[in-house]
Amino acid sequence: MKVGVLALQGAVREHIHILERSGAAATAVKRADQLRDLDGLVIPGGESTTIGKLLREYDLAEPIMQMHRDGKPIFGTCAGLILIARRVEGLDTPHLDLMDITVKRNAFGRQRESFEASLNIAGIADNFQAVFIRAPYIEEVGPGVEVLAELDGKIVAARQGTLLAAAFHPELTDDLRFHSYFTKMVQESLVTKVNN
């Protein structure tokens, strides 16, 4: 199982380490031709405006959308969640237009720029120590989206089929459970492919 981490900007190395500890072969990817060999992709946190601009500059948006159409799981964390969203508040055109969610950026306000909270995440953990850094949250989800976690009534993790999103940074803790959930999604997509 080979999982790529989009390495244009942001928390790349941390994702690679934790993916490897979760049983995947992980590699940093920067070019469209590297996407072809992958079974899944992580889009890390960082600055969504910068990553979005580089995505367009390097012609990566369409190949990533193709990965999704090919049934390969994609996991966006923090800025990555903003990048995969179909709707972002204040933005006319979404970046990758994949997941049926509406996202609000920097949504926890100035007092809470960065903080930790213990989350109950459906199917993953009931005590996940989550690190939030200038985090977005999900304001609205479409009918095919399963809400996995909320904090103060705000949606902070969700799944839609092969798409997974977290408003926080699971790569910054020592807890493998969120990444293991994703590598299991990748494993399941491979099994589905073999059976079809």
Ligand SMILES: NC(=O)CC[C@H](N)C(=O)O
């Ligand atoms: N830690 C993060 O990824 C922050 C996301 C950032 N606030 C953005 O809008 O892109």
